[in-house]
Amino acid sequence: MLTRGAPSRDVLLGDVLIRDVEVEGAGRVDVRIAAGRVAEIGRRLAGPCDLDLDVDLDVDGRGGALLPGLHDHHVHLLATAAQAASVRVGPADVHDRDGFVEALRAGPPGEWVRAVGYHQNVAGDLDRWALDAYAPDRPVRVQHRSGELWVWNSAALRAAGLEGDGRFWREDERLRGFTPPVRLDLEGVGRRAAALGVTGFTNADPHPADGLAATLAALPQRVQIMGIDAPLKILLDDTTLPTPDELAARLTAARPGPVAVHCVTRVQLLVTLLALDAAGPATGDRIEHGSVIPAETIPWLRRLGVTVVTQPHFPAERGREYAADVDAGDRDHLYRCRSLAEAGVPVAAGTDAPFGTHDPWAVMRAAAGRADGEALGRRRALDLFTGEPGRPGRPRTVRAGVRADLCLLHVPLREALGELSGETVRAAFAGGVPITSA
Template sequence: MLIRRVELAGAEVVDVRVTGGRIAEIGAAGERLPGRADLDGRGAALLPGLHDHHVHLTALAAQAASVRVGPADVGGRAGLAAALRTGPPGEWVRAVGYHESVAGRLDRWVLDELAGDRPVRVQHRTGELWVWNSAALRAAGLDGDGCFWREDGRLRAWTPPVPLDLPALGRRAAALGVTGLSNADPQPAAGLPALLSVLPQRVVVMGVDGPVKVLLDDATLPPPAELAAAVRAVRPRPVAVHCVTRVQLLVTLLAFDDAGAVPGDRVEHGSVIPAETIPWIARLGLTVVTQPHFVVERGREYATDVDPDDREHLYRCRSLAEAGVPVAAGTDAPFGGFDPWAAMRAAVDRDGAEALEPLEALSLFTGRPEAPGVPRYLDVGTPADFCLLRVPLREALDTLTGDVVRATFVDGRIVPAHL
């Protein structure tokens, strides 16, 4: 493939030839590569394809067959009841994105009042909790209050299969310029890499060909020495530790002090990073993979749910980068919006000292899959995984919206796309 007149690195306009899935030649400014052009870039930017460094792909694909019941989707108790009664009577209802601000705390009896005698299961916005009503429990031969914390693997055996249109998800990602995805499930199901192989993007599965994911919860938090032992047990593989509270981060840093950090070790989310821990993170050489868009998407709920002492420490970006901490981002979809451009805008538009410049925000999604804080560049010999924009880089940075993506290439081939 020969692509003419594209802007590389926001500077010179060049021709690019792709052979065997890699960039074979780059014609310097004014030097026209021989051959007939397959595509005219018209002076628009050619960027490394975006990589979503933290996403849950099967849950995201299942979202299309689910009812959304988050604060932005339904209005109060009546709206939740109407949403849960959609579809033919007797069929299972899978609802996602719930937060207590919609209708308070749920259990089986609350869902019985709202949904009637149809099997209903509702997932909390965090992905940590499922709540089932009595009809669903009876269908599975289960009992109790219907609340299941971190039990997705066990529950899967009792629920009907959910259709997963992964090719559609791949096209949706391509429309946003995404060429790579890191699946961040803590315990990937058997056969998951084969299932995800239908995606046109390059996929990294944590725990298989990526870092080993370690999930922490405050209620079951191990002592630092125990976490350090778990880290040593998987060495030399890197580890990605889920940290969404102050105490989880502290235990993680103590464990890495004990076990020693290796290249590729990561803090996932870094939801609350007190300022005094930033030099510690930098000393250990950890990468932070964060979600700056949560400050926008969950701002109203954070105003009441988050301890006032923690609010200034949420989803840091600039302070980490200035301290030399490699920073990258993932959407955490479906538990966050699946749009890396929206995450970039959130990183730029946020109030206070954590805001990034547009080019810095773009770099959150252009790092290497195995080293998210290390930028990728397009050069001779690099994989031909890139996105062609409709405009020069300067104009794209003014808006930071997926509308600027014209075409996405993986392994030198255009990926069909739609939103």
């Protein structure tokens, strides 16, 4: 039970005593938090009943594991927050053309429909005329599961004063001013993530919207934003791929800061590695996704010291589509984990929500349960989400002096690893402040 101790004017917000928890390397101990950091770890630490010390919060850990708070190293927070106002039309949500049409036509006529998660396996390739046949009486916009393509019907184009076939490839920034505001459920995003032990995010949008930092400050978690206080994100497309020299020039212009290069094909990875060789690596450089990593590039990645932030759950979530869409020569190289870790390449994970599950524990289970030779041990799978925000492949530990971003479990670590489930999470603390409890 979480119980408040006697307040004192000398106690800083977030002063917490967590009793009887399992901390790796220390056993069953008490942990004191002060000024947002772990101040002391030991047995039978002084508490609120002692005359010389008061705390704001006294927590009985009941022998549960106290872990570093989970950090989602690659997520799209505004898109995730917009899901509450969106219609899900992915293969897991609607199974055929009839289900897709029914989903688009639901709701009052005339109102905009924002549909997300679409894959062509549901009802084929889309353009404005295909959408007109399915939902002609209201503005409709459908986002592909990749997040890279929007398709609008004629009603939506007329409402916005736009023309063309309704297909917009990576034009989110241009389209923002043409659509009605979407209700953002940031409170729900923060609450659900906290319940899973998530105390931090790295927002991975390539072009942060104006005021994004202020908007995301509403979340109780610590948030880093690519291009602001996290590595600059560089998007690559095979159709407009720069030469290695051109990309190296972009990397050099970004130095001394690190970069996060979006690599979802073999050729994108090769161009990136050549450019990193030419420009020279920087501490904190990242490969985002690493969807296809040929075995011969693994020593190259290790030499450069670049971190791969991947999505090991995608082969499980998208297995049927990958079997049809991915070149046979690339299927053995998808979303590597174990081979990278064993070679000494730093590896971490992000959910890529809303384009994948928002649950990091589901990602861990997927990473540990792979049957393609890339499965990680369960302890290593947990570390995919315990890395430092600026160095995702470097796992954090609970020790004196570190920021008190913490995840308290109902059970000891050994039992938690057996389950790898968010159901084992009891409470989360961000900078020493409890953001959820159970």
